[in-house]
Amino acid sequence: MEHFKSQRTMSKSAVKISSDLLSNPLCEQDAAFLEMVTAFDTAMRRMDSFNQEKVGAGEAFSSVFPSLNVAVKRREQTLQDYRRLQAKVEKYEEKERTGPVLAKLHQAREELRPVRDDFEAKNKQLLEEMPKFYSSRIDYFKPSFESLVRAQVGYYTELHKIFGELAARVAEPRPGDEQRERQHDARLAELRALSIVADD
Template identity: 35%
Template sequence: MSWNIFSRLTSPKKAPPVISKEEEKEFEREVHKIEVLDEATKKLYKDMKHCIEAMGALSKTQCRIGQNLAASPVLNTEESLKSLEQINKSISQIESRTQELNANSVRMMIEPMKKFSTIFPSLYIALKKREQCLQEYSRCQGKLEKYQDRERTGPNLAKLESCKKNLEAAKEEYDRQHKELMEAMPSFFEGRVEYFQPCFEALIKSQVTYYTECFKIYVDLAVQLEDKDTLQSDEDFEMDLHRRLCEIRALSIVVDD
């Protein structure tokens, strides 16, 4: 199990164990589940951020390509410019839908994950406090055993009685901390499903709406371009492109490699 996040306290002399191995293993299993959940939440948050950034960058790049083509001599015939105008209009509509999707993604996933992640630091503080209580419990147990082995003199008996009280108080505090965590950690872990399920459902619905609307925009664009006989099969497109490139290469101003 990974315990480095708690920075376990150590002493020069190893204290005797005060809890069973079964209890410690059960506790560490719950801690491990929390650690895995924390790491998974961080990765999901990072991936969602990258997805939103990539969607926005792609949309802006498409808009710039259309603008650059309109301002360049690559397409300067009246018919080509009209087709390009229709394409740019469709790209602009898709950019608007993309911005809406990204805003929904932030609201439905990014913000809920940020709020969910704020719980982990408090939980780790509670875990470390429980660890400190366990160390104090163990220290008191060791001190009691030391005085139990000493001569039964008045001062030693007084110290022995004091050690018993300290041990009882340390045990009560440890038991309280341990019980609270063993109730809180499983509840927190199981609560992740109920918390994130609506987020995922809302995100999926938003994506379905986005891609459905984009499909409709492209279908409408294809119909408009098809009326001008600009659509070709992949094979015809490749053949036509190759023919035109050969004609350009045949010009006297073009030097063969």
């Protein structure tokens, strides 16, 4: 599950980077750069959308048996209460049998009885249900695991497609180095021709 969440965080960060790039003044000045950044932003948003779907599927997969987890936790809490009250009863049983001690022992036993009954009921239920759950694990987990693997394959296939399209768009022919150098030289010549530029 942590793997899904870290991928989700990564895709959110990628969307933030692409959004920041889009708001950069360079995008206003250079149409080719704007086109590349727009393509990158679109790809990152598509990736983030697929990550959201995958995280949702992963959360559903990881929370299949919440009631079983809750039942185990409740049994553990009841067991702790039972042990605490049992220790209290044993403490009074070891003391000298005076009137006040016997009264406290009686009260401790009365407190223990419903907690013990509650623990035994919860324990009995888990002892009956856990073997059934354990024996049916393959029937459930095999198709669930298969579905998770298929979702991963679909996800990475789609990411491959998204980044393949992005790579193709970014790799479109751009002005060559020589052409860029001529453009820069022409701009420098225009700047040198301005009256505010001093001659060397």
